[in-house]
Amino acid sequence: MTWIRVLLNRCSAFFRTRQLDADLDEELRAHIELAMEEYRAHGMTEQQARTAALRAVGGVTQVRESYRVQRGLPWLEEIVRDIRFAFRKLLHSPGFALTAILTLAVGIGANVVVFSVLNGILLRPLNVPQPNNLVQIAGEANRGDSQSYPDYRDYQDRNQSFTGMLAYKIIHVSTEIDKSLSQSWGNAASGNYFDVLGLQPALGRFFHASDEHGLASAPYIVLSYDFWQSHFAASPNIVGKVVFLNRHPLTVIGVAPKNFHGTDFFFWPDYWIPAVNSQQVTGWDDFDWRRHREFTLLARLKPGVTQQQASQNMGAIARQMAKEYPDDQGLTLTARKPGPSGNSDNPVKKALLGMTLLALLVLLAACANLASIFAARAADRSSELAIRLAIGSSRWAVARQLLTEAILVSLVGGIVGTFFARLVLGVLSHWRPGDFPSQFLIAPDVRVYIVAIVLSIGSGIVFALLPARQVWKTDVVEAIKSNYVAAGSFRRFAMRDALLLIQVAVCTLLVTSSLVAVHGMIERLRAPLGISTKGVTLAQVDLQMAGIPDPQSRLTQKRLLDAAAAIPGVTAAATSDYAPFLGVWGWSVYSWDTTQFVPTNVAFDAITYSVSPGYFQVAGTHLKTGRDFTQEDKPGSPTVAIVNETFARRMFGTTRVVGQRFKLFDPVRLEIIGVVEDGKYIDPGEDTQPAIFMPYAQGIGPYMVSGPVTVLVRSHLPPDQIADALRRSLSQVVTTAPFSILTWSDAIDRSMVPVRTATLVLGVMGLIAAILAVTGLFGMASYSVSKRMKEQGIRMALGAQRIQVMRSTLSRPVLILIIGACAGLIGGMLAARLLAHLISFPSTSDPLLLACVALFMMMLGLIGTWIPARRALAIDPARLLRES
Amino acid sequence: MPESKSDVLQGTLDLMVLKTLESMGPLHGYGLARRIEQVSENTVSLNQGTIYPALLRLEQRAWVKGEWGTSETGRRAKFYSLTRSGRKQIAQETENWERVAATMARFLAPFS
Numbered sequence: 001m002t003w004i005r006v007l008l009n010r011c012s013a014f015f016r017t018r019q020l021d022a023d024l025d026e027e028l029r030a031h032i033e034l035a036m037e038e039y040r041a042h043g044m045t046e047q048q049a050r051t052a053a054l055r056a057v058g059g060v061t062q063v064r065e066s067y068r069v070q071r072g073l074p075w076l077e078e079i080v081r082d083i084r085f086a087f088r089k090l091l092h093s094p095g096f097a098l099t100a101i102l103t104l105a106v107g108i109g110a111n112v113v114v115f116s117v118l119n120g121i122l123l124r125p126l127n128v129p130q131p132n133n134l135v136q137i138a139g140e141a142n143r144g145d146s147q148s149y150p151d152y153r154d155y156q157d158r159n160q161s162f163t164g165m166l167a168y169k170i171i172h173v174s175t176e177i178d179k180s181l182s183q184s185w186g187n188a189a190s191g192n193y194f195d196v197l198g199l200q201p202a203l204g205r206f207f208h209a210s211d212e213h214g215l216a217s218a219p220y221i222v223l224s225y226d227f228w229q230s231h232f233a234a235s236p237n238i239v240g241k242v243v244f245l246n247r248h249p250l251t252v253i254g255v256a257p258k259n260f261h262g263t264d265f266f267f268w269p270d271y272w273i274p275a276v277n278s279q280q281v282t283g284w285d286d287f288d289w290r291r292h293r294e295f296t297l298l299a300r301l302k303p304g305v306t307q308q309q310a311s312q313n314m315g316a317i318a319r320q321m322a323k324e325y326p327d328d329q330g331l332t333l334t335a336r337k338p339g340p341s342g343n344s345d346n347p348v349k350k351a352l353l354g355m356t357l358l359a360l361l362v363l364l365a366a367c368a369n370l371a372s373i374f375a376a377r378a379a380d381r382s383s384e385l386a387i388r389l390a391i392g393s394s395r396w397a398v399a400r401q402l403l404t405e406a407i408l409v410s411l412v413g414g415i416v417g418t419f420f421a422r423l424v425l426g427v428l429s430h431w432r433p434g435d436f437p438s439q440f441l442i443a444p445d446v447r448v449y450i451v452a453i454v455l456s457i458g459s460g461i462v463f464a465l466l467p468a469r470q471v472w473k474t475d476v477v478e479a480i481k482s483n484y485v486a487a488g489s490f491r492r493f494a495m496r497d498a499l500l501l502i503q504v505a506v507c508t509l510l511v512t513s514s515l516v517a518v519h520g521m522i523e524r525l526r527a528p529l530g531i532s533t534k535g536v537t538l539a540q541v542d543l544q545m546a547g548i549p550d551p552q553s554r555l556t557q558k559r560l561l562d563a564a565a566a567i568p569g570v571t572a573a574a575t576s577d578y579a580p581f582l583g584v585w586g587w588s589v590y591s592w593d594t595t596q597f598v599p600t601n602v603a604f605d606a607i608t609y610s611v612s613p614g615y616f617q618v619a620g621t622h623l624k625t626g627r628d629f630t631q632e633d634k635p636g637s638p639t640v641a642i643v644n645e646t647f648a649r650r651m652f653g654t655t656r657v658v659g660q661r662f663k664l665f666d667p668v669r670l671e672i673i674g675v676v677e678d679g680k681y682i683d684p685g686e687d688t689q690p691a692i693f694m695p696y697a698q699g700i701g702p703y704m705v706s707g708p709v710t711v712l713v714r715s716h717l718p719p720d721q722i723a724d725a726l727r728r729s730l731s732q733v734v735t736t737a738p739f740s741i742l743t744w745s746d747a748i749d750r751s752m753v754p755v756r757t758a759t760l761v762l763g764v765m766g767l768i769a770a771i772l773a774v775t776g777l778f779g780m781a782s783y784s785v786s787k788r789m790k791e792q793g794i795r796m797a798l799g800a801q802r803i804q805v806m807r808s809t810l811s812r813p814v815l816i817l818i819i820g821a822c823a824g825l826i827g828g829m830l831a832a833r834l835l836a837h838l839i840s841f842p843s844t845s846d847p848l849l850l851a852c853v854a855l856f857m858m859m860l861g862l863i864g865t866w867i868p869a870r871r872a873l874a875i876d877p878a879r880l881l882r883e884s
Numbered sequence: 885m886p887e888s889k890s891d892v893l894q895g896t897l898d899l900m901v902l903k904t905l906e907s908m909g910p911l912h913g914y915g916l917a918r919r920i921e922q923v924s925e926n927t928v929s930l931n932q933g934t935i936y937p938a939l940l941r942l943e944q945r946a947w948v949k950g951e952w953g954t955s956e957t958g959r960r961a962k963f964y965s966l967t968r969s970g971r972k973q974i975a976q977e978t979e980n981w982e983r984v985a986a987t988m989a990r991f992l993a994p995f996s
Contacts (some may be wrong), residue, residue: 058931
């Protein structure tokens with residue numbers, strides 16, 4: 001273990017340098033004096049003795065140096081020295097340091113934000129024991145993330161790959177705790193849910209498969225730890241308490257562990273109830289209907305079974321079941337990683353990867369920027385560096401010094417960037433679109449910090465490479481002369497030209513793609529909505545949550561409508577089940593002659609609304625042909641529908657469809673009595689979709705009468721006032737469930753949050769790129785020109801015409817600018833198309849816009865080259881030659 | 885040059901120092917350097933200064949230890965002496981060296 005002793009010895013010496021230096025000096029002095037004594041004894045004079053002694057020692061400085069190398073930690077000492085020197089250098093030019101640090105902070109900050117989100121959503125495993133052998137059972141590609149309960153039971157019986165398979169779905173219900181009513185979001189889960197996950201309760205017990213004995217047999221509820229804390233003050237006596245969901249009593253049997261937030265990546269459930277009881281609570285028949293695909297399935301791989309084998313197993317089961325059950329026609333199944341990361345077509349994943357690419361490009365642009373600044377600085381310091389080389393410093397030492405400086409800058413930039421990224425992430429993680437209790441675990445963790453450090457050091461190395469290369473090539477003899485011109489400047493294509501090219505290309509790409517994307521989104525948001533939202537207020541309540549049974553719901557809806565219409569100041573009122581931008585429901589549409597209602601016969605899926613007469617007047621949707629619903633469209637009379645133009649065109653190829661008929665499923669046959677204009681239904685950026693409006697009074701077959709009711713009122717009164725009046729009068733009609741009341745414009749705003757966020761992110765990236773472009777292009781172009789000023793001076797002195805000099809100065813940068821701008825433009829258009837695909841907005845490549853971007857970039861570069869070129873021309877050639 | 889002095893082989897200086905200390909007892913740097921020159925009868929070219937990095941190397945391995953003392957002429961100097969592990973090391977190093985020397989000798993001997 002000698003080496004440990006040596007290392008310890010060296011380490012301790014590292015901290016006692018000064019004292020040990022003194023010791024060595026004294027020892028050497030003693031050595032020389034002892035030698036001199038001997039030489040004097042041999043009869044030498046004092047002077048001769050000293051010379052002989054020094055010669056025998058063989059160079060005090062060399063001894064000292066090799067002694068030092070042996071003594072401490074020489075590389076560490078050198079690094080410390082380098083860092084100190086770099087600090088001093090940077091403090092001497094604070095403007096440069098600040099620019100560089102801010103540039104990097106922006107580049108690295110953007111990357112940290114994007115990577116944190118990526119990390120939180122795609123890379124983080126579920127917080128359950130052994131997350132690695134947990135897979136999700138889902139359809140291939142983007143089809144069928146959700147499965148039906150009957151199918152789930154078949155998968156369970158037929159597979160040979162899993163030790164257990166669980167199913168769960170999200171439910172949204174009213175919660176009554178100690179007589180106080182609120183809305184909440186939870187999971188309805190199969191009995192084996194917690195056992196398959198391998199969890200232990202924090203309190204009480206979980207429900208198990210053995211608790212299930214058919215429908216409504218397990219009226220239990222397990223609370224999440226957070227819900228237990230917030231709604232029950234973490235009471236230890238909670239077990240046995242009764243909670244009402246949609247007015248159905250459920251007994252609390254346990255509390256989930258503290259850090260378990262369910263098995264979704266964006267959603268933290270408040271509680272779990274057995275799936276056998278969810279039909280009773282939600283009134284929604286999930287159990288016997290193979291076509292109600294509502295459940296997410298997770299499964300544990302058997303030991304030794306790979307994900308691929310399991311996937312093949314499930315694929316075979318899917319093919320078999322597709323033959324057996326008409327409802328399962330076209331069924332495909334795979335086993336993949338749970339959540340967005342496992343799904344190759346997941347839009348969130350794609351968008352995130354797109355963003356990562358953009359962020360990396362921003363960093364690349366920042367690096368190109370800094371490389372040019374650093375190269376310029378190194379060139380300005382070339383005589384200093386040359387002197388250091390001339391007096392014996394190794395090239396490696398000088399290059400390392402430059403590298404240290406660069407990495408120091410990039411690390412500080414990285415720290416600043418990460419700090420800002422944390423602020424941004426803090427805001428992002430508290431972001432709640434709508435009232436959905438989404439959660440984003442995107443706080444930076446160790447992995448994020450490691451990435452930040454790697455990015456910082458990496459970019460430091462990248463942008464220090466150019467100046468380091470210059471040092472390597474420096475010809476010391478040439479360099480030490482006063483008129484030194486950096487090596488390589490006369491070659492046909494210098495490194496800085498490549499940098500200029502990269503910079504133009506990347507910045508053009510970023511600015512183009514973000515401009516195109518933002519432009520596309522804005523275009524999209526300006527598309528007509530098919531409704532007139534001004535002065536319309538919406539009040540939504542769920543009759544199922546309120547515990548109002550089907551037979552009474554029509555009556556309740558009528559009473560709500562009457563109450564709303566009676567409010568003073570309300571000019572018109574109507575009801576619907578959902579309203580555009582406030583919830584959505586849809587059905588598969590079949591042509592009139594369909595007899596087999598199986599997936600392969602579906603014409604298309606349409607959004608459906610069950611509305612009261614007068615809905616279109618309140619909504620401001622124009623009836624194109626046919627008639628509106630009347631009070632005569634009631635149960636017993638022929639079932640009718642109004643469709644939008646897209647529906648008409650897709651079903652019949654024309655909008656003259658009044659009198660035509662279609663089916664939803666067997667008993668539901670509908671005759672079209674009118675056609676309304678197209679509109680937007682879920683978010684303002686969507687493609688036009690087919691929509692069906694049906695009279696609320698007629699219901700949809702046996703379904704969906706007791707569900708959400710949205711009261712729409714049009715009024716000139718201020719929104720606050722009308723909201724209060726609505727709440728007061730409607731709460732008297734439905735007392736057992738809360739109303740959510742908001743203006744229609746607010747509902748639209750809320751639905752636009754994702755689009756707006758994407759637009760904002762892209763816009764900010766574009767802006768950053770533009771700023772980088774301005775500073776970088778300008779600096780690089782003028783640096784490029786100024787390097788050749790002396791050459792041009794000579795040409796002027798030899799009698800060249802101004803125009804000739806100008807041409808030769810500008811031709812290369814201009815050529816590079818044009819090539820770069822074109823490359824960037826093409827790249828930008830491709831990137832924009834990719835983005836359009838990812839974030840789903842139309843790619844409207846406005847040629848004028850693109851031309852503007854390219855022109856702007858080239859103008860920037862031109863001005864950057866023009867100014868120094870002019871300066872070069874204005875200077876007296878003789879002076880130029882003398883000075884530079 | 886009529887007589888060529890050979891450079892000190894890497895690693896041999898350490899053994900020379902250890903052996904010298906073993907036979908002479910505590911010595912200062914100058915004394916050591918002179919002694920090595922005398923014993924080798926000036927056949928090795930030794931910059932006396934190189935003795936110090938070598939001494940430091942041995943000190944770091946705790947084979948020798950240095951203490952400030954006074955020379956016979958009353959001068960303050962650092963005296964080096966063998967430690968117990970240094971003594972043990974001599975046997976080891978000697979064996980190594982003899983093996984190398986024997987190997988070399990076999991190569992250099994005229995082929996029979």
